[in-house]
Amino acid sequence: MRDLLGAGGVRIAVRTAGDPQGPPIVFVHGWASSSATWVGQLTDLELAARHRLIALDLRGHGASAVAVDGYDDPATWADDLAAVLAHAGRPAVLVGWSYGGVVITDYLRQRGTAGVAGLVFVGALTELGPGHPGGAIGAAWDGILRAVLSEDPDEAVPALTTLAKRMTATPRSGAEIQRNTGEMLSVPPAVRKALFRRDVGSADVLAAVDVPTLVVHGTEDAVVSPATAEYVAGKIPGAVLRWYVAGGHMPFAERREEFNAALLEFAGSVANH
Secondary structure, three states, rough: EEEEEEEHOOEEEEEEEEEOOOOOOEOOOOOOOOOOHHHHHHHHHHHHHHEEEEEEEEOOOOOOOOOOOOOOOHHHHHHHHHHHHHHHOOOEEEEOOOOOHHHHHHHHHHHHOOOOOEEEEEEEOOOOOOOOOHHHHHHHHHOOHHHHHOOHHHHHHHHHHHHHHHHOOOOHHHHHHHHHHHHHHOOOHHHHHHOOOOOOOOOOHHHHHOOOEEEEEEEOOOOOHHHHHHHHHHHHHOOEEEOOOOOOOOOOHOHHHHHHHHHHHHHHHHHHO
């Protein structure tokens, strides 16, 4: 791992693996998560043999600094991601999971596709707020939405545990659930709240995308509605939509081999374009 400087000089931690000379793939995790989300990709021998793999910790998450502000500012997210793309050194495939799709869309909103070779949206949001189809959430949030943002541990801990259990269509082990819950709890409540303090549409941003795009989504994703995938794929010219039948919110973990093969094929086609 190493540190970069994002917007306002905030320290952004990145985790790297793979061939330093290979075409880069940059991974952007979701809400209350970290770069450890992508361990199944960073340790994949085929991906590492062919690509430079870079996963960042968003500000306020993982090993990155907890900034005072910027969580509701598209320019801040764009500048943070720009620092990572500059570190990549050449146009990269951007892979965004869940809220990571919002971060990537903010980059596109501010900077277009500069430094971007291709896009992969994984169970991703691209909009936020009521009435925006790219921000539709699923039933996993039922009964816990307020509590997962609470500063009261008696409310937050059980709610986040419930959310961790609902992340996948296939039940995970107790150890995995506890690790996931601990990761979410490590993100300060103020940051967890701030990320959702936005109301933004992205139809025009998505329609302007001019690089190859792959949209992947589990048909049983209860965290982010599968309707968001249809929306994104319908807006981005030429986007390819790939469903993971009976899959949940984490296809990169639930269907690791299948996901990695699809990513390898997509990234390879972009690199050889």
